[in-house]
Amino acid sequence: METLRQELKENIIEQLNLEDFTVDDIADDDRLFGDGLGLDSIDALELIVMLDKNYGIKLTDPKEGKEIFVSIAVLAEYIATHRTK
Amino acid sequence: MEGVIQQFYLKSSILKTSLHIQSFCSFRFNKIILNGETVVAKEKGLSFSEFSKTVYKESGIAYPKFFKMDNLSKLTFLTAEVLLKNCALPSEEKEKMALVLSNRSASLDTDRKHQLSIQSKENFYPSPAVFVYTLPNIGMGEISIRHQIKGENAFFVFKEFNAKFLMQYSEALIHNKKASHVLCGWVDIEEDAYRSFMYLVSKRGTYIHSEAIINKEYQNI
Numbered sequence: 634m635e636t637l638r639q640e641l642k643e644n645i646i647e648q649l650n651l652e653d654f655t656v657d658d659i660a661d662d663d664r665l666f667g668d669g670l671g672l673d674s675i676d677a678l679e680l681i682v683m684l685d686k687n688y689g690i691k692l693t694d695p696k697e698g699k700e701i702f703v704s705i706a707v708l709a710e711y712i713a714t715h716r717t718k
Numbered sequence: 719m720e721g722v723i724q725q726f727y728l729k730s731s732i733l734k735t736s737l738h739i740q741s742f743c744s745f746r747f748n749k750i751i752l753n754g755e756t757v758v759a760k761e762k763g764l765s766f767s768e769f770s771k772t773v774y775k776e777s778g779i780a781y782p783k784f785f786k787m788d789n790l791s792k793l794t795f796l797t798a799e800v801l802l803k804n805c806a807l808p809s810e811e812k813e814k815m816a817l818v819l820s821n822r823s824a825s826l827d828t829d830r831k832h833q834l835s836i837q838s839k840e841n842f843y844p845s846p847a848v849f850v851y852t853l854p855n856i857g858m859g860e861i862s863i864r865h866q867i868k869g870e871n872a873f874f875v876f877k878e879f880n881a882k883f884l885m886q887y888s889e890a891l892i893h894n895k896k897a898s899h900v901l902c903g904w905v906d907i908e909e910d911a912y913r914s915f916m917y918l919v920s921k922r923g924t925y926i927h928s929e930a931i932i933n934k935e936y937q938n939i
Binding site: 649650651652653671675676678679682685686 | 771782785786843844845846847850
């Protein structure tokens with residue numbers, strides 16, 4: 634699980650162009666949206682594409698995203714359970 | 719389109735008072751020229767991405783959304799940033815500013831990136847962050863948000879820089895009291911070949927607002 638969390642942090646920084654962040658700046662429980670990393674609605678769409686592309690997870694209900702994209706820890710847990718690749 | 723603008727311009731010229739250019743700014747060949755002086759010069763070998771990132775960091779701008787923009791928006795944003803910082807306009811004047819920009823390649827640079835992401839049926843992953851920049855006028859939105867500019871904005875695509883059109887359009891806006899200032903110019907990028915030239919049309923300033931001066935300054939980089 635630790636490897637997956639690390640991988641997620643690296644992918645999020647690279648794909649969402651978070652130039653001011655390093656992997657060490659993101660704690661597993663930091664909020665991804667709002668006060669935490671300050672991600673926006675376009676970033677949420679990018680995360681949905683990332684789940685499909687990298688892990689074979691298709692989110693069809695936007696409400697699901699709200700529950701999954703809470704933090705790296707929650708996201709990693711969800712991917713570990715639902716991944717198809 | 720140009721005919722309509724000319725009629726608008728002729729009508730407005732009855733009330734014409736002389737306009738000026740408050741400031742010029744150009745980006746090309748990894749150099750920045752502000753009012754005729756080179757203010758930044760970096761190695762020619764840098765890509766536009768590297769150059770723009772260096773300029774952003776060295777300028778001390780704190781605007782993390784910069785890194786999410788496409789290259790055309792980055793070029794538009796940085797040129798406006800250097801120029802408007804030099805003009806130091808009060809916020810109420812910025813609110814009444816209009817934006818009139820132009821280029822040759824529209825958003826082709828980003829359109830190609832988007833096309834690559836949807837090229838293959840097996841690997842069809844269009845990026846929302848790339849797609850939102852597939853219009854050339856998005857860069858103007860980025861400037862408007864950053865500087866709280868609320869005036870008219872328009873983006874034109876021309877084969878080449880058209881000083882006469884920009885001059886007539888911006889004079890019509892000011893003479894018809896649609897704007898107090900007009901941020902005008904050219905922002906074009908295709909891969910690492912980029913060129914921007916922006917100037918602020920105003921009722922005050924050192925340079926006379928004329929086609930000859932606009933063309934001369936455009937050629938100055």
